[in-house]
Amino acid sequence: MEEFFGSYKNQILATVITLAVIFFLKYLLDKTIRKIGSISNIVEARTILITKYVSFLFFLISLGIIAFIWGINFQEVGLVFSSIFAVIGVALFASWSILSNVTAGVILFFSFPFKIGDRVKILDKDIEAEEPYLIEDIKAFHISLRKENGELLVYPNNLLMQKAVTLVYETEETPDGSEET
Missing domain, CATH: 2.30.30.60 (SH3 type barrels.)
Known part of the structure; x- marks a missing residue:
């Protein structure tokens, strides 16, 4: 196990940083979408639907970045x-x-x-x-x-x-x- 962490230390660190950045950006964008929804008097169900679309997009982006980091x-x-x-x-x-x-x-x-x-x-x-x-x-x-x-x-x-x-x-x-x- 130590050999794995020693060999792939850079990839693991880059993956953790990437996930942290993606989660932070997703949090900010979700908060912005909810704020736009409340300012515009948009029904909560529609706001949740848009945040699901954004989550799926961030999932695909993070999947691509992590695949690049690990050199697939x-x-x-x-x-x-x-x-x-x-x-x-x-x-x-x-x-x-x-x-x-x-x-x-x-x-x-x-x-x-x-x-x-x-x-x-x-x-x-x-x-x-x-x-x-x-x-x-x-x-x-x-x-x-x-x-x-x-x-x-x-x-x-x-x-x-x-x-x-x-x-x-x-x-x-x-x-x-x-x-x-």
């Missing part, structure tokens, strides 16, 4: 990864709309001017309703909109970014934390 032969591993990425690429190409909806969900988290409880009208020729919709929930793939009569419309995030959306009624928070229109 990328030519041998490259064949395995290229095969995996080819299969994933075909799957993502076949379901490109899912990827675009997730990307749109992340963009909407940071820049969507409406929040849950607002009433909006989507100017889309495929939606025949003239009355506004109540935003019930905003998920990673779609937004849930409800009419006055109870009809539910599940609208994809990528289309929400492509269509004009008008705010009809904005939800206002009262001093006691409840919402009113």
Whole structure:
């Protein structure tokens, strides 16, 4: 065991430093995302979803850095990864709309001017309703909109970014934390 630590002292130290830096950066970014979420009155579930995306990204980055530190032969591993990425690429190409909806969900988290409880009208020729919709929930793939009569419309995030959306009624928070229109 001592021989292992003696032989790989530099790699172990570099790995520990890398993990410490990654965890620190992840902590700072999570804190920043939560602050943006609270300042923008974004629902906690959406904030948690974005922090999960960031955690996964940091995991992939740290995996790559640690593989570089330990000197993994990328030519041998490259064949395995290229095969995996080819299969994933075909799957993502076949379901490109899912990827675009997730990307749109992340963009909407940071820049969507409406929040849950607002009433909006989507100017889309495929939606025949003239009355506004109540935003019930905003998920990673779609937004849930409800009419006055109870009809539910599940609208994809990528289309929400492509269509004009008008705010009809904005939800206002009262001093006691409840919402009113």
